[in-house]
Amino acid sequence: MHRGLPQTVKTDNGSEFISKAMDKWAYERGVELDFSRPGKPTDNATVESFNGRLRQECLNEHWLLSLDDARAKIEAWRRDYNENRPHSALDWSTPTEFARRSRLQAAAAMSEEPESSTSERY
Numbered sequence: 001m002h003r004g005l006p007q008t009v010k011t012d013n014g015s016e017f018i019s020k021a022m023d024k025w026a027y028e029r030g031v032e033l034d035f036s037r038p039g040k041p042t043d044n045a046t047v048e049s050f051n052g053r054l055r056q057e058c059l060n061e062h063w064l065l066s067l068d069d070a071r072a073k074i075e076a077w078r079r080d081y082n083e084n085r086p087h088s089a090l091d092w093s094t095p096t097e098f099a100r101r102s103r104l105q106a107a108a109a110m111s112e113e114p115e116s117s118t119s120e121r122y
Contacts, residue, residue: 014051
């Protein structure tokens with residue numbers, strides 16, 4: 001499922017994120033780049049953790065022979081990461097399972113809300 005472009009991309013100051021190509025991509029699409037402070041990886045530990053996993057498990061494991069090859073290999077990794085791999089931060093469920101469960105809980109909570117009546121007003 002594709003959700004469109006984000007309003008903001010929060011990232012570290014790694015070379016892959018401070019390039020002119022990334023800046024141009026974001027500018028042309030109206031996406032804000034929100035960089036963490038240099039030397040402060042704790043500004044966004046989630047980004048740091050994800051970037052480390054992406055680099056270690058995907059980028060360092062494959063030769064990327066072309067842009068299409070890179071897209072295919074990164075997409076395969078992304079799908080595995082989101083659909084097959086349990087995450088400790090999500091109570092050992094996959095992100096896909098967690099999102100589905102959250103949607104069901106939100107729908108159940110909305111159906112339990114009492115209807116308001118104009119006759120109950122004072």
